Amino acid sequence: ATTTARAEHRPRYHFSPKAHWMNDPNGMVYYKGTYHLFYQYYPDGSTWGPMHWGHATSKDMVRWEEQPIALYPDRLGYIFSGSAVVDVNNTSGFGKAGQPPLVAIFTHHDPVLEKQKTGKHETQSLAYSLDEGKTWTKYAGNPVLPNPGISDFRDPKVRWFEPQKKWIMTLATKDRITFYSSPNLKTWSRESDFGRDRGAHGGVWECPDLLPLTHNGKPVWVLIVNINPGAPNGGSGTQYFVGDFDGKTFKPYTDKTKWMDYGTDNYAGVTFANTGDRTILMGWMSNWQYAGVVPTAPWRSATTVPRTLGLREVNKELFLTSEPVEELDVLNGEPISMKNRKVENRYELTTQNETGLFRLDLKAPNPTDFAIVLANDRGNEVEIGYEKTANAYYIDRTQSGKTGFEKGFGKRHIAPRLSTDSTLSLTLLVDVASVELFADGGLTVMTDIFFPDKDLTRLFIKSARGITFTDLTYTPLKPADEAG
Ligand code: FRU
Incomplete structure (x- = not known):
């Protein structure tokens, strides 16, 4: 057997292509027991370039297998972000009786037209698959939604709207969202615009998603809008609106801008299609x-x-909550659990967090300031903490190792604690080079990446004033390829 060296910093239970550039997840869909992840991919380089849809599949969203590229650029342009649906009723006619097609709805971005500054270089197009996502055929009638002259006109997220038996497309149109509807995915009519005067506008609106959830048994719609730049801790981020949708218009309940994730490293997130009652992003x-x-x-x-x-x-x-899916439990090693763990000054949780991968769950009634520190013997540290006077969480990566590649990277990021519960609870997921903080049942979320000079195998908690954790569980995690 040959052992291949691990690429430095490459995550071990997050999906990343073995080589080359990726950005947004695209066309995520669950079909016949398989989760499909497509993604913005440039197979010829490690920076952004002519976009393809890369493809990976998984039975559990944890262990992914890379597949051949699904969509290549063509005469209409690069293949930008979009979604995929199971066309159960074969409204598109791409399938046959008993064989519904998977249909991808994506943006064609024409670099030649872009240079001519016509403002019409982005259009929406279709491709379909009749072999469960393995191979894709582009529709001969592309584009299905031409550009009316809006320079940013992209990232269609399509879902079936059962009450009116039609497809709804949620499209980012520069500084707003435009909703379109269609009986067959091929012909689209404009329904309404949302957001010119709502939410954050520090940058262009991209990658939206409109999804139904329930609250007290009644349907509530969430509109996710990614924005770049203009996020609370700089750069790209995800805002959302909660409100009603009637098949034509989206009406938010309040005017306040809300953020799905206060870290700097969760962008372009959208949800899977066809996951039943679960909504997974x-x-x-x-x-x-x-x-x-x-x-x-x-x-x-x-x-x-x-x-x-x-x-x-x-x-x-x-408010929207985000929590890690249960499928991740397949990674769990032997947990170390403690009750009423008092931390005065400093408590070493482990110096043998060898893989650097772990999950930490804790509860603290009436918390004072505390921080969880990931460290190595090179002086690199990532600190994840809570500050009582500010009632805020933070992730500090100023001392995290390599930070000099970009002047804004080595910073401390803050997030408000939204929960009013007296007991603070949090879950941390750490991979080789990332931390995901889910506080208070996912009300406040932060995702940050970092690049230490050596793996962060030491883990301790500090609290100057002293704090008691009624529950504290450290669970080492296995790399995805060794799990299950
Ligand atoms: C968001 C985004 C999308 C676009 C894609 C291009 O990150 O800019 O709006 O479709 O990336 O790769």
């Missing part, structure tokens, strides 16, 4: 501010872990 674990210069080779970028989305009411307002 994955994002791109990077940020346009530095994605092209992070110190990794031959791979560039990974996805976040899949997250289950839900709603929680706080002070009569509805």
